[in-house]
Amino acid sequence: MKADIVNTEPGEGKPNADEAAYAAYAAQRAALLKTPDSHYVNQEAQYVHPFRIFGNVWYVGGDWVCVHLVDTGDGLLLIDSGNIGAAAMLVNAIWEAGFRPADVKWIIHSHGHLDHIGAAGFFKRMFGTKLYLGAPDAAMFRERPSLSLMQYARNAQEGLFEPDVEINDGDILRLGGTTLQCRLVPGHTAGCVALFFNAHEGGETRRCGYYGGFGLNTLKRAYLEAYGFDVGKSRQIYLDSLAKVRDEKVEIFLGNHCGNNDTIGLRRKQLENPGGPNPFIDPAAWGRYLDSRREALAALCAAD
C-alpha cells in the first residue's frame, strides 16, 4: 500500500458537520415527499406486477409511466426505460415477468424527458444495452439539456446519455425478429417517436401502435415563453404530428403514460375475465385517443 493513500471514512473527524448535513438532507427529503415531484422519490408505491399484453409484448412499467418489453425471439427490446430512480423496479418487473434483464439488447426511448429515461444509463453500463432516441432529442441533450427536465430528478446517480442510435422519420428498425416502423411526432418534445410493429400470439398477428409523448405540459404558454419558443408554431407542430399518424392501422394501442390507454383499467379487465376477449385489442382506441388530444389542445388554446 502506498504511504500517501489514507483510507478515510466519510465524515471522519467532523461529527457535528455530518449531523447538520444529515438534518438538512432529511428536511429536504421530507419536503419533497409532500410536493408533486414526490413521484420521483417513492417509486415502489407505483410498482405494477408485470403482465402479458398480447403474445410477445409485455407490460413492465409502473402505474404512471409505461415501459413495454418486446420479446423479439432474438433478444429483448424495451420501449422506454422508466421513471428516473426506478431502475430497480424495472429490473424486478423484468425478472417477475420471467425474463433476464441482461437479455435486454435495445431500449427505444419515446422522448428525452426524465420520466422515460430512468434506467437507460444503468442498462448500458451493466449490460451494454444499445440506447435509441429520436435525433432531435439527442440534439436537445447536447444543446439544451435543461429541456430534458432532468433538473427535477433530485438524483445524482443518473445523467443524460449519448444514444447509440438516433432515430429519424421513416426509419425501419430490425431488432431481433421484430421490425419497427418509426415516425417522428414532434410536439411534446421535438424528438418524440411513434412506433408501429406486429406482435404475435399463436398464429395470430396484431399491429401495435405507440405514440411517444402526448403531454400538454410543454405546450402551455408559460413553459413555451420561458424557454423562448413560439407559442402558435409549437402548438401547430403538435397538431400536425397527430394528423400525420392518425389513420395508421393500430389494433393494440400502447400507452406512453398509463392514462393514455387506461393501461391499469385494461389490466383489471384482463384479471376479471381471464378467458374473455383481450381488452387491449381495440382497433378504435388509437384514433379515439389522438382525436381527444387534438381537442385537449384546442381547449388549452381557448383558455389562453
Ligand SMILES: [Zn+2]
Ligand atoms: Zn415528457
